[in-house]
Amino acid sequence: MSIMSDTQATPTGLLAEPLLVAMDLRRRFGPTVALDGASIQVTAGEVVAVMGPSGSGKSTLLHCLAGILRPDGGEVHYRGSRLDTLSEDVRSRLRRDDFGFVFQFGQLVPELSALENVTLPLRLGGVTRREAERRGREWLGRLEVADVAGKRPGEISGGQGQRVAVARALITGPRVVFADEPTGSLDSLNGELVMTLLVDTARQQGATVVLVTHEPRVAAYAEREVVVRDGRCVAPVQAR
Amino acid sequence: MSVPHVLLGLLEDRPRHGYDLKREYDERFASTRPLQFGQVYATLARLLRDGLVDIEALEAGGGPDRKLYAITAAGVTDLERWLREPVTPQPYLQSVLFTKVVLALLSGRSAADVLDTQRASHLDRMRELTRRKASGDLADALVADFALVHLEADLRWIEMAGTRLGRLEKEMRA
Ligand SMILES: Nc1ncnc2c1ncn2[C@@H]1O[C@H](COP(=O)(O)OP(=O)(O)OP(=O)(O)O)[C@@H](O)[C@H]1O
Ligand SMILES: [Mg+2]
Numbered sequence: 001m002s003i004m005s006d007t008q009a010t011p012t013g014l015l016a017e018p019l020l021v022a023m024d025l026r027r028r029f030g031p032t033v034a035l036d037g038a039s040i041q042v043t044a045g046e047v048v049a050v051m052g053p054s055g056s057g058k059s060t061l062l063h064c065l066a067g068i069l070r071p072d073g074g075e076v077h078y079r080g081s082r083l084d085t086l087s088e089d090v091r092s093r094l095r096r097d098d099f100g101f102v103f104q105f106g107q108l109v110p111e112l113s114a115l116e117n118v119t120l121p122l123r124l125g126g127v128t129r130r131e132a133e134r135r136g137r138e139w140l141g142r143l144e145v146a147d148v149a150g151k152r153p154g155e156i157s158g159g160q161g162q163r164v165a166v167a168r169a170l171i172t173g174p175r176v177v178f179a180d181e182p183t184g185s186l187d188s189l190n191g192e193l194v195m196t197l198l199v200d201t202a203r204q205q206g207a208t209v210v211l212v213t214h215e216p217r218v219a220a221y222a223e224r225e226v227v228v229r230d231g232r233c234v235a236p237v238q239a240r
Numbered sequence: 241m242s243v244p245h246v247l248l249g250l251l252e253d254r255p256r257h258g259y260d261l262k263r264e265y266d267e268r269f270a271s272t273r274p275l276q277f278g279q280v281y282a283t284l285a286r287l288l289r290d291g292l293v294d295i296e297a298l299e300a301g302g303g304p305d306r307k308l309y310a311i312t313a314a315g316v317t318d319l320e321r322w323l324r325e326p327v328t329p330q331p332y333l334q335s336v337l338f339t340k341v342v343l344a345l346l347s348g349r350s351a352a353d354v355l356d357t358q359r360a361s362h363l364d365r366m367r368e369l370t371r372r373k374a375s376g377d378l379a380d381a382l383v384a385d386f387a388l389v390h391l392e393a394d395l396r397w398i399e400m401a402g403t404r405l406g407r408l409e410k411e412m413r414a
Contacts (some may be wrong), residue, residue: 018399041326053399053402053403059370104389187302196374214399215392216362216363216366216392216395217366217370217388217389217392219363219366220363220366220367220370220388221367221370222367223367226361227356227359229402234356
């Protein structure tokens, strides 16, 4: 299977160096085959939607790309070097420094306020409390949830929580944002708001977004889609 | 689209010339198929005959646009009746796509290809609408939303059909 066919051309017609490349990924959970030769390329700065039926392997693929899960077979390359063979220590540092994450639910620490949740990645990275809080407030404001800064996740709405999560994912200025059903539990308008804020902010920052969603309207915020079926990525069909 | 009722709806706001009606219609309701002048004047003539509009003023000079049309009380009643009527639900894409999928299965072609091509084409259109929504005003967003949720419904069916293809194929062959 050639992964080169998926390479994105830049506006100048030159081939852009892919930021993330996964080749022939395989992953089982006991007897279940979650990934069965999945290959994908992601170019720096693009927003890619990963679609496909439930259980097809989308989340597993995302976790392998982000270095959360180690594939049984195949390779993941990030900025030109092998990621899947790095030690857990190195991968977790990479996740903290380069990646941002937004998940469907259960991602905010319930004991911490919205502001503390947002500033967590900065604090873990050694930023002073004062500076972290200044930037945290700025980000909450950008995502239009400055008013819930002092509240805990249990005291805010689902939509506000997702916006706090987006702020937390973006606050470190990640190169790649991994989002798994970021609008999963939201109604249409809140989903739209979260997607607009996520995609606009990522674009302003030049961040790359890998977005898992089964919702076409959410996928429409991406520049292209990759469909996962039975643990493999189906090349998008040329419609015209 | 019931052109007569749309024209009545526009006239209810205030009296208009045929030309203004066409322009407003095109702006608000006909993003792909503009109204022909001939159709505007033919429709207005029929509405006039049926007493649903009146000529409020006849201006001097030549040309077809001397007449200023206004809605009548009967016109308002007719418009209200039309607004209250439910629209016939039209599962239109499904039937075309459904036919294609069945034909592909019957002829041993790949139905999955049919669905994949349709998904890609639908998503292209949805991306375009999403961009337009981001750059337009609230009215544009409403129009785009309408199209987006309908396209999404089609896509849901495509995903459902896709996951059922195996069984469908067996049943078709039986
Ligand atoms: N930790 C795990 N333990 C056991 N099986 C797992 C685990 N994670 C995933 N699987 C299985 O692997 C397959 C792929 O799961 P995955 O979560 O990647 O699917 P998905 O495409 O994200 O589905 P959904 O749209 O429902 O989130 C499924 O059959 C799932 O049951
Ligand atoms: Mg999942």
